[in-house]
Amino acid sequence: MAVAAAALLPGPAVARLTQAELARVALAPPPDARAPLDLVFTDAGEGRSLTLAEAAGGRPVLLLPVDYTCGNVCDPMLSLSAAALVATGLAEGREYGFVLVGLDPRDDAAAARRMLSEALGDAPSPARPRALVGSAEAVAALTRALGYGFVPDLGTDSIAHPAAAILLTPEGRVAHTLSPLALNGRDLRLALVEAGEGRTGTLSDRLALLCYGFDAAKGVYTPLVRRILAVAGAATVLGIALLVILLARAGRARRA
Numbered sequence: 001m002a003v004a005a006a007a008l009l010p011g012p013a014v015a016r017l018t019q020a021e022l023a024r025v026a027l028a029p030p031p032d033a034r035a036p037l038d039l040v041f042t043d044a045g046e047g048r049s050l051t052l053a054e055a056a057g058g059r060p061v062l063l064l065p066v067d068y069t070c071g072n073v074c075d076p077m078l079s080l081s082a083a084a085l086v087a088t089g090l091a092e093g094r095e096y097g098f099v100l101v102g103l104d105p106r107d108d109a110a111a112a113r114r115m116l117s118e119a120l121g122d123a124p125s126p127a128r129p130r131a132l133v134g135s136a137e138a139v140a141a142l143t144r145a146l147g148y149g150f151v152p153d154l155g156t157d158s159i160a161h162p163a164a165a166i167l168l169t170p171e172g173r174v175a176h177t178l179s180p181l182a183l184n185g186r187d188l189r190l191a192l193v194e195a196g197e198g199r200t201g202t203l204s205d206r207l208a209l210l211c212y213g214f215d216a217a218k219g220v221y222t223p224l225v226r227r228i229l230a231v232a233g234a235a236t237v238l239g240i241a242l243l244v245i246l247l248a249r250a251g252r253a254r255r256a
Helices: 002-006 052-056 074-087 109-120 136-146 185-196 224-255
Strands: 040-043 049-051 061-066 097-102 130-133 151-153 158-162 165-168 174-178
Touching: 040 052, 049 052, 052 097, 061 074, 074 097, 074 109, 074 185, 097 109, 097 136, 109 130, 165 185, 174 185
Parallel strands: 061 097, 097 130
Antiparallel strands: 040 049, 040 130, 061 165, 151 158, 165 174
């Protein structure tokens, strides 16, 4: 996982967004947050217009806002979310829905299909999401209702946005906010079952893990994957230290 994440890091870049702009990037759903299910998007796979209600189909939905041309962690967010959904053992299309919404209205259906192909391959998948593209107005209405703050960086054609997924009840209420990079089948299954029953969990006040190419104030790349690498590195060092201690104790025990 850490090695794959490292490959996502692009080269040096010039700072664009300020710290003040990046401070607006977070997922902070208001009380009783609800997705407007009457919003209309275009299904990138079928090429037809549909509402969020039609995409949800009366099921709990794992909603993943993404940048279809992202070069950072959107692809692994998608692939890890799909793997966690498969691990739940639940049936996609009957017991849950999986929906992507493009944050950049300039990205068309072809960009959405290309991301699906790169992240999940072209073979049929038991947890292949419905990828939606929409107007700037539809995207703004949805993200505003969910408390999902993102900031476009037009200079680099990228978007600073939370690396987060949103679990909705069949009625569109926010049941849970989740990190797609830390999902597991057991916990996600429980969350989906609860959401399907209309129950909502305790929401975190603010989820602010960023999917963005670099620290815009310093011009240095520090995306979420670097945090993952740092944690993985610390765990490796701790494991080695523990192994050394155990070997030393075993050696003293044999000499005794």
